[in-house]
Amino acid sequence: MSYHFNEYADREMLSIALANRIAGELRGALARAERVTMAVPGGTSPGPIFDDLCEVELDWDRVDVMLTDERWVPEDHDRSNTRLLRERLLVGKAEAARLLPMFLPCQDPEERLDELAEHIRPNLPLSIVLLGMGSDMHTASLFPGADNLEAALSRNAPILMPMRAPGADEPRVTLTAPVLDGALSKHVLIFGDEKRAALESAKGKSREEAPVNAILDGAEVHWAP
Incomplete structure (x- = not known):
């Protein structure tokens, strides 16, 4: 397994450089296909990247945006990653992009998981994923x-998997x-430093111990203090 490690002097430099990198990759993908799909994480870390990316000039109306994962809460909930996307990425020039949903109203994700997956299937493989x-x-x-x-790590895994984990407040x-x-x-x-050390410690571990190992081969890792 090999990945390329990109180190930046500070987080602002990382955000600007990575937003520019992703924008360039989106333009390249749009030159080869009518529509492209980008999957991104929630949380606070990618927010500044979204702030830079949403003002980039490109054909956003041909871009599908989705989350890599979502908490099973309504989209207006303060812990919703979809809410973050609507507030930080799908604004400005990027408002023209189409959002692929990762939540549909129901009690448990199992109830409508197949429905969500069918929205995603025509958009695979993903053009770009940020994790x-x-x-x-x-x-x-x-x-x-x-x-x-174990099922989500399998080569035969479906597109989506419901996930409940120790310490997670709601299903994902x-x-x-x-x-x-x-x-x-x-x-x-x-x-x-803590996450850089965690990345180093993932080497040699099984994917069950270090799930990040399932996606690291060929990836670009971006780190700042």
């Missing part, structure tokens, strides 16, 4: 110890490892 990584070496909602982790739904790893361009964003 984060936790200090426990999880990525998307592929958490060590999660109930469906996540793109599975083969979908994430199958993206034509993969970027992993990490900040701080």
Whole structure:
């Protein structure tokens, strides 16, 4: 397994450089296909990248945007990643992009998971995926110890998997490892010494111990203190 490690002096430089890199990849993908799909994480880390990316000049009306994973909460909930996307990425010039949903109103994700997956299927493989990584070496909602982790890491995994994990306050739904790893361009964003150490410690571990290993081969890792 090999990946390219990109180190930046600070987080602002990383955000500007990575937004420019993704914008260039989107333009290249749009030159080859009528529509392209980009999957991105929630959380606070990618926010500044979204702020830069949403003002880039490109054919956003031909771009489909989706989350790598989502908490199973309504879109107006303060813990909704979809809400973050609507507020930080799908604004400005990027308002013209189309959002592929990762939540549909119901009690449990299993009730409407197939319906969500059918919206995503025509958009695969992903053109670009941006992922984060936790200090426990999880990525998307592929958490060590999660109930469906083994199935989500399988080569034969479906597009989406419901996930419940120790410490997670609500059920999640996540793109599975083969979908994430199958993206034509993969970027992993990490900040701080703790996560850099976690990335190093993932080497040699199984994918069950360090789920990030399922997507690292061929990825571009971007790190700033």
